Amino acid sequence: MKRITITDVAKLACVSKSTVSQYLNKRYDYMGETTKLRIENAISQLGYQPNIVARSLKQKRSSTIGVIVANILHSFSTKVIRAIEDTCNENDFHVIVCNADDDPVKEEKYIQMLLAKQIDGMAIFPTGGNLALYDSMVKMNYPVVFLDRMIEGVNIDAFLLDNENASNLAVKHLVDRGHTRIGVVTPSIERMVTPRVERLEGFKKALKVHGLPVTNEYIKSMGVDKLQSGLKEMFSLCEKPTALVASNDLTLFEVLKFVKENGLNIPEEIEVVGFDDIPFATVLEPSLSFLSQPAFEMGNKAAERLLEKIEKRDVLFESEIHRFQPTLFQGQLPKN
Template identity: 50%
Template structure:
């Protein structure tokens, strides 16, 4: 049979209201011995509080949702960890969902998480759900956007200065004497903002430095086709002598291409990536990267969302908050 709060109260020899106070962390006037009795009774009986009923009564659930665009990225995992760390300190639980850059999937997760009475959401927004965001904003539902901005200014947004990241990457290649620089990205078909901005930054910096590049040197395709496109590029008369991979998945495919063609880094080609990963430091040679302050970004997003939830209001006047990337110099360029 289901264990109730009354069962816990009876076993501990206290009232139901005292057990309720314990469950809701209200210990101001509770003796230590009473706390121990209730805790032991809950453990012995296997009592599980009815969080849904509590959230309906309090009109808050102490839960938030995170909808990431692609959970395969190291960036996403580090952001999630930072958010969870902040929420754990505040006694807030977290649901994590992976949208796979699919607006339909994201829309479904938003509905599901709202049905679960989450207090707010942190979303890596996809392209195609502007109507959903507008509706949520109109209802004053707490949300913080991460990594990507939307067409409309619906919610506070935290992301990287992607143009600056590409500028740093190109500058480092030029400093190493590598002037023929290609860029490698996963697909921009779904108009993923960071990827588009990083390619824009690449083009801009190459133009500013009067560096020529072939259109074929801009490889932006599905992950499974990157090596194929790089093979075609390598057959051309004019080859690059440096590659800039704008995320960790693109970098992995680039490294497959380099291994396949027995190229030496940095003698044959220099390599620079965006986003660090543990294996890059132990690679031979260690790979130079542009890093994002992922833990800081995740922490800020969580703190901001919890602040909005507590205030029960979203300010209309805010800007997109851009974080500055930094170079982590190793031996590949």
């Protein structure tokens, strides 16, 4: 079959090729409604499909961004991706999503692949293991933003939660409920991942503010696959904790698994505060308290900033740290 071209559309619509091009690029400022309608009908009648590759080469833009997620299993990450996709869709941009599994080697491969595909920009949940690569993108003024994490000394905008305040809200809630022996479980902080480090530091600071001791035996920071043994050690103590803060959704799963397997009652024997609004929170009896991140707002703002950088590629932007405030929900899910 003969490939339908812009020339065919122009001929059928009785307009010039440049007018059809303006229509395809949504430049309607000096175009009458009847002209637009003729072009629209011609495109429909002929079944014309624009050559995206050719248009990208001509415009020197792919209208595509990449999102590299540290771990796509997190419910927070999924919501942020959805918000980014919504914002990009409104601006006629496509999104390629890559999952790095918190592996710097895998992250580097994805960054190099996306650069090779000449996509217009990236939103990255950084592993922190590719400092030279991050710096090289900054030096070439390549549009990029960080999400959920920031890297010290790297001049890239970061969009993340006020993690210390989130931990403070969790501890205050438990203290107000009468707890004095409060524990925390978090994934390993060996790689100094921002939310893990900040939430743990915020937890310790909050204990001190409320006049409570920082008990190392009540703190378990390790690989998620090892948390069951860590919780077993914690609950083998003579003075067990009466409340726990689970610093993300994956650690919350492990806590609830431990609670079920050991026949513990919530909140009579152990009260739990989780991070991120997990859908099943409301079907538990009693339902859990948790700290909600404004994931959709964070994703929208990060996408808007990235698109601004793409649009103003020649402008040198000063990096900013954008902090968002958490909300404590006591046994209920927020309404989106």
